[in-house]
Amino acid sequence: MAKGNNRSLLLAGLAAGAYAYFSKQENRDKALVAFNNTKTKVNSYLDSQKTNKMGMTKAGHSDPHDIDDNNMVDEGAMTSVQYYNDEVQSKLNKSDKKEVDETTTFENHI
Structure with a gap:
């Protein structure tokens, strides 16, 4: 209370x-x-x-009819794909050169 x-x-x-x-x-x-x-x-x-x-x-x-927005999304997607391709290709090129160098070195020693 x-x-x-x-x-x-x-x-x-x-x-x-x-x-x-x-x-x-x-x-x-x-x-x-x-x-x-x-x-x-x-x-x-x-x-x-x-x-x-x-x-x-x-x-x-994204609105399918919004051209500017779709271009921006497209460019963003291509940037990531290009980065991935560059990384994978550079690793493949390095490993290919390494194999060629090892083969050349091995053949020279025989």
Whole structure:
């Protein structure tokens, strides 16, 4: 029962403090300006989040009719394929040269 009384007293104290603060026109004006500034900032933040979500939903879901996006995806795929081919071919070329060098060296010794 003591908790309920403490809460009631706390709420009554907050209400009395708010009434005393907002009884002056100057304080009401300050509070209104602060509220409007906060509202503007929150709306701006929410709008920026909406913009980011629209950009994120496009990622990974290319539109077949979006030529620029498809070209970008195509170029990206070709870059990775080209890198893989260069790595594999360079390893194959090194191993082929090594085998040729070993054969030549062996034949020279006979």
